[in-house]
Amino acid sequence: MTVPQRTEERGTGTEPLLDVRGLTVTYRSGKEPVYATRGVDLTLAAGETLGMAGESGSGKTTVAMSLLRLLPAESTVTGEIRFRGEDLLQANWGRMRAVRWAEASVVFQGAMSALNPVQTIGDQITEPILLHEKVGEKAASARARDLLDSVGVPSRRVTSYPHELSGGQRQRVMMAMALACDPGLVIADEPTTALDVIVQAQILSLLTELVRERGISLIMISHDLSVLASTCDKIAVMYAGRLVETGPSREVIGTPLHPYSRALAGAFPTLGDPASRLSPGGLPGDPPDLREQIDGCPFAPRCPEVEDRCRSGVIPSVRLGDRAAACIHVPGYEEGVDHV
Amino acid sequence: MSEHHDEPTPLADPGVAVPVLEARDLAITFPPRRGHGAARAVDGVNLALARGEVLALIGESGCGKSTLARALVGLVEPTRGEIHYNGELLRRTRTGLREFRRHVQLVLQDPYGALNPRQNIHDAVAEGLRLHGQRAGLTRRVSEALEQVGMRPPDHFFDRYPHQLSGGQQQRVVIAGALTLGPEVLVADEPVSSLDASVRGEILKLFLKLRDDLGLAALVVSHDLGLAWNIADRVAVMYLGRIVEVGRVEEVLLRPQHPYTRALLDAVPSMSEQKVTEVLGGEPPDPTAMPQGCRFHPRCPLRAILPEDKARECLADMPVLPPGEDDRQVACFHVDEWDRVAPQSTETRDPSEVTT
Numbered sequence: 148m149t150v151p152q153r154t155e156e157r158g159t160g161t162e163p164l165l166d167v168r169g170l171t172v173t174y175r176s177g178k179e180p181v182y183a184t185r186g187v188d189l190t191l192a193a194g195e196t197l198g199m200a201g202e203s204g205s206g207k208t209t210v211a212m213s214l215l216r217l218l219p220a221e222s223t224v225t226g227e228i229r230f231r232g233e234d235l236l237q238a239n240w241g242r243m244r245a246v247r248w249a250e251a252s253v254v255f256q257g258a259m260s261a262l263n264p265v266q267t268i269g270d271q272i273t274e275p276i277l278l279h280e281k282v283g284e285k286a287a288s289a290r291a292r293d294l295l296d297s298v299g300v301p302s303r304r305v306t307s308y309p310h311e312l313s314g315g316q317r318q319r320v321m322m323a324m325a326l327a328c329d330p331g332l333v334i335a336d337e338p339t340t341a342l343d344v345i346v347q348a349q350i351l352s353l354l355t356e357l358v359r360e361r362g363i364s365l366i367m368i369s370h371d372l373s374v375l376a377s378t379c380d381k382i383a384v385m386y387a388g389r390l391v392e393t394g395p396s397r398e399v400i401g402t403p404l405h406p407y408s409r410a411l412a413g414a415f416p417t418l419g420d421p422a423s424r425l426s427p428g429g430l431p432g433d434p435p436d437l438r439e440q441i442d443g444c445p446f447a448p449r450c451p452e453v454e455d456r457c458r459s460g461v462i463p464s465v466r467l468g469d470r471a472a473a474c475i476h477v478p479g480y481e482e483g484v485d486h487v
Numbered sequence: 488m489s490e491h492h493d494e495p496t497p498l499a500d501p502g503v504a505v506p507v508l509e510a511r512d513l514a515i516t517f518p519p520r521r522g523h524g525a526a527r528a529v530d531g532v533n534l535a536l537a538r539g540e541v542l543a544l545i546g547e548s549g550c551g552k553s554t555l556a557r558a559l560v561g562l563v564e565p566t567r568g569e570i571h572y573n574g575e576l577l578r579r580t581r582t583g584l585r586e587f588r589r590h591v592q593l594v595l596q597d598p599y600g601a602l603n604p605r606q607n608i609h610d611a612v613a614e615g616l617r618l619h620g621q622r623a624g625l626t627r628r629v630s631e632a633l634e635q636v637g638m639r640p641p642d643h644f645f646d647r648y649p650h651q652l653s654g655g656q657q658q659r660v661v662i663a664g665a666l667t668l669g670p671e672v673l674v675a676d677e678p679v680s681s682l683d684a685s686v687r688g689e690i691l692k693l694f695l696k697l698r699d700d701l702g703l704a705a706l707v708v709s710h711d712l713g714l715a716w717n718i719a720d721r722v723a724v725m726y727l728g729r730i731v732e733v734g735r736v737e738e739v740l741l742r743p744q745h746p747y748t749r750a751l752l753d754a755v756p757s758m759s760e761q762k763v764t765e766v767l768g769g770e771p772p773d774p775t776a777m778p779q780g781c782r783f784h785p786r787c788p789l790r791a792i793l794p795e796d797k798a799r800e801c802l803a804d805m806p807v808l809p810p811g812e813d814d815r816q817v818a819c820f821h822v823d824e825w826d827r828v829a830p831q832s833t834e835t836r837d838p839s840e841v842t843t
Contacts, residue, residue, distance in 0.1 A: 415758060
C-alpha cells in the first residue's frame, strides 16, 4: 500500500502474498468455547510490513499463529488463508511442513524458551536449512555463520549454547533461524517484549533492515503501538477477536478512525506533548469476556461515542481509501458504500 | 484516613521542605554467587522524595532500580548508607521497621502474584490492618480504601477472589491494601508493566488522584519514559547502581544532558515516523563487573568523540552528582562538551512533534 509492491518470484505480481478471509478461531479446551478471533480479513503484499496491535486476548497472536497452523489441537479454524494463492487451511501436513521455515517463518517471543537449550545455536540454524534444501552440512554450516554475522552475532558463537548468550543475542539468533531458508514472510510475535529499550531499538532496527534488504514481508505482533509505528508500513488494530481498523501506520496513529484505536494511541504518550503531561490516557472498563458471543460492536460497552445501533447486529468494516474501520462514525458508513 | 493527611500537603519542592523519604549514600551489595563476583546493585545513591511528589526512577533491567526500591521500603538491608523518613533515620529494629512500613508502602509489578488466590478481596485489603493489630472499624476502613481506588460499591467486591477480577482491578486491590494504614509514600515497582495499554492509563491516573486526594508521595520505578511524562514531577535516571541524572521531567526528558539519558531517549520508538534509531552498542551492564571510573564510559558515545586527554578523565575518576539541591543534577565530567564536539546532537526535542 504505502510501499510499492515488489513482484515475488513465486507470486503473480497482482495477487497479494497473503489474503485472509473470514478467519475464525475457537478454542474448545475447557467447558466453554473461547471465541479468539471472530471473522478477520487481512491482505499483505509482498515486501510489505504489517503491525498487529491489540491488548492481550484481542486475538492478534491467534491470527498470526493460525497462518502457519501453529495453534493447539483444541482449536477450530474456519475461513481462508491464501498464501501465494494457495489455501493453507486446506493444505495437508506434508505441504504445511514444507511451507514452514522455507516460505514463512516465525520469530517467537521469549527466545530463551523458543530455542533448544541443549543444542548449539549453529546446529539450530542449520537444521531448517538441511531439512528444506538440498545442501550438504558444510554448506549449511557456512550459511549459519553468514547468518549469524548478518544479525550481528560473532560467527565464532556457532558453538555456543543459548544460555551462554544475552537476551538480545538470543533474539538475534531467532532472527537468523527465521531467515535461514530465505522465506517470503516472517511473523514476529512480540520480538522485543522482554528486552530493554536500548536492546529493543537494536533488535527492531536490525529486523526492519533485514526484511527491507531482502524484500521479505513482515507481520509484527505487539501490544506496544510505538514499536509498530516505528517499524511497520501498515497497522491492523484488533479488539476482542475483530479487526477494528487497518491503514497506513502514521494515519492509524495520527488520526485514528475507530474510537478504540484512538484510546490505544492515547495510551502511548509522545514525550513533549503537553496534552499527555500529567494526564495519562486510559479507558475505563475491561475487554469483553471471550467466552461470550458478542452482538454489535465489541467495543460498545467501553466506547465514549456509543449509540444504540452499535449494540446489535454486525458492524461491517468501511473502506476509506487505503484505510478501513468497523465503526458507525466512519464517514461513508451511512451510505453503506463499499462495505468490505 | 488517619490523622497525618488532615493538614494540607505542601507542594513538591525538594529545595525547601524536609523530604518525606530520603536515601543517603545508599549501597547494597549482594554476596558472590557461583562464578560471579559480588554484585553492587546499588552503589552510592542519594535521592530525596518530597511530600506529595511523584518521582519516577528510570533505568534498564539490572541497573539496580528495583533493589533500591526494596531498600527504600525497608525490605533489603543496605550495606552502607542511611534511609531517612521525615528527617529521621530509619532504625532497623523490629519496632523501627514496623512503624516505618506503616508510612511507606510497596506496590509490586504483578498484582496477581501479590495477592493470595485463596483470600477474598475484603481480607486481602484488610491484611495490613490485621498485621498492625488495628482491628477497630476494619470493614469501614477496607470500604474506604476500595472507594479511594475507584472500586465502587466496595462491598460488591468483598467476597470476590483475585481470579474473578481483571488485571487492572487486581492492581487496584493491591493499592487499596497499601492505603489502609494511611501511608505517606507509595513505592511502586513497575506498577503498570503487566497491564494492557488501555488499563495502564487508568492505574496511572489513580496515582495522580491519590496524590491530589491524600497528599501521597510516590516513587515509581519503571523502564518506561512515557510513564514519567504521564505522572511524574521529577525523574531520576539510574545506570549501574548510580543515579546519573535527576531533575524535573520537562528538563530531563526534553533536554537530556547525560549521554546515557540521551541514549535512552533516542531509543524510544517514534510514534510519528517509521524509523528506529540504534544509538548504543553493547549489552546492558553487569553489576558484578563494574568498569572503572564512570560506569558508562565503555558504551558512552560522548566519550568516543572526546579528545584523548578528556576521555582519559572518564576512566580515572567516577563522576558524582553535584552537591546541593539544584533543579537538575548530572553525573558527567563532560556534559558541556556536547556543544563543542557534537553540535548536531544538542537539539532539544521539538514539542510540536505531537502525534496524538
